[in-house]
Amino acid sequence: MKRFAIEFSYDGTNFFGYQGQPNVRTVQGELENALERIFKERIYTQGAGRTDAGVHANGQVAAFNCPIDRLTDKDIKNALNANLPEDIYVKKAWEVDKKFNPRFAAKKRIYHYFISMREKDVFKRNYVWHFRYKLNVDAMRKASSFLEGEHDFSSFKKGNDKKNPVRTIYKIRVLEITNGLILIRVEGRSFLRSMVRNIVGSLVRVGLGQWTPEKIEEILQARSRQEAAGTAPPHGLYLYKVLF
Known part of the structure; x- marks a missing residue:
């Protein structure tokens, strides 16, 4: 029996x-x-x-066993896209080892979060966090540097997440990619529930000038969810890529 992996995107709105x-x-x-x-x-x-x-994906990966051995990766891609709803699309399929589990095999996961400081666009309301106040990108970038490396991220987890809070963030980038549109890119091997959205919520507090960049280091060391800011909305977040 063959085993296939697929990379696919989806609109998480519905x-x-x-x-x-x-x-x-x-x-x-x-x-x-x-x-x-x-x-x-x-x-x-x-x-x-x-x-x-409400969270979207550009490069989610899943694996499954195929009971028909004659099917090729192209057959799998075409068959799935013919049977999936319009808000899911398979970008590619490939054969993998029979023991391949993408959850445990992943070496890096990359998340993108988009914040728009422009006037609200109703056609993009499900795909960016419309934020009507000006954010200081340089301050947010400085604050994010305190989160890179291996840390106990208890302050940034979902309250009922019982998993080991020690995680490693390889890199965080905060970019104003066009006038008024901010991209926060977070790279790590694995994340706690709502961890990226909780990080974004706290970086926004820095961007508003309500907190200094150094406040993020204090929150991290406190290891208490009560110390961090509220969770950013789900619709600005994308699972951008999974690397193996």
């Missing part, structure tokens, strides 16, 4: 997150529904990461 759940629409659920239509049996998938409701 999903209750990535992970399959009963009685609600999820990305994993739609993917496995499409595979069931193709193979006439339920096919279990393993994803590289879980995104929350």
Whole structure:
């Protein structure tokens, strides 16, 4: 039996997150529904990461066993795209080792978060965080440097996340890519639930001048979720790429 991996994108607007759940629409659920239509049996998938409701993906990766050995990677891509809804698209498929699990095999995950300081565009309301106040990008960039490296990120986790809070962020970039549009790019091996959005929320406080950049280091060392800012909205976040 062959095993395939796929890289795919999705618009998270109308999903209750990535992970399959009963009685609600999820990305994993739609993917496995499409595979069931193709193979006439339920096919279990393993994803590289879980995104929350409203979060998007440019380069999510999932793997699954293929019960028909004659199918090629091109066949898998075409069959899935013919059976998936319009808000999910498979960009490529490739054969992998039978033990390949993208969650554990991933060496780096890259997230992008977009903040727009421009006048609100109703057509982009589900894809950027419209923020009506001017942000100091240089201060946000300085603040982000305190988060790079291996740290206990308890201050930036979701309250009920029981996983080991020690994580490594390889790099954070804060860029004003066009006038009024900010990109925050966060690279790491793995992340706690809502960790990137909680980081963004705190960097925004710095950008507003409410906190100094050094405040981020204090929050990190406090290891308390109560010390950090609120969580940034989900619709500005994208799982941009997973590297193996």
